[in-house]
Amino acid sequence: MLGFRRVPIACRSRLKALRGLYARYYNENTPEVRGLRLLGAWLSPSQFEQFNAEAHFDVVGCATGRRYRIHYGTQANVHELDDEGGLKMGWCFVPQGRLVPGDVMLAQKIALETSESRALSVAIRFAPNRKVRDDRLALIRQVLSGGSNGSRRPN
């Protein structure tokens, strides 16, 4: 026979607090959040501000001086920009393995800023005809502001 025991109120509130603590700890230590924290620490001040505001940031290729926009994501998230700042061409290149968005974006930034030609040589081009979803803006802002146990980037 199944029996349900009533949990005393004091115990229930302790359980609720424990669940909240666990949820908070979990949210602050997910791979995604850790990746965003690392990325935030390695962005330039202007890239940091842009990422915080728009969920993407621009980098300048070291070899050609071309501008690229790196969107939040793990694939097909890099676009070359034209002179007016419009999306000109998509370049898909990612680090091997299943990395979180922040890590992928940091690797793409470093690659374009230090070895652009090599990065583009492995990249697959795609037409920038789809809108990239920047739907993680709330999380990005929370992490970059230090609200998810993150530390604001050093100045």
Add this chain to the structure above:
Amino acid sequence: MPTQIVMNHNGDTRYHFDARNAEALAKAEERFKQLTGEGFTAAVRTKPGEVIKINSFNPKAEETVFFPRLVGG
């Protein structure tokens, strides 16, 4: 304390080492050689937002980040 940050599916794994400890230094250098030998790229920050790729171990770098070989997506 210098830190080597290796990207992986968990976000990253961090290895701190004491640059004044010869044994820790040798271990960190060995890790650098192993990772770059496997195709990882190593990079350090020279100032906020400015990064350079390095091909040899730099014991003075505050943080060295390693990411796996790039492939077309």
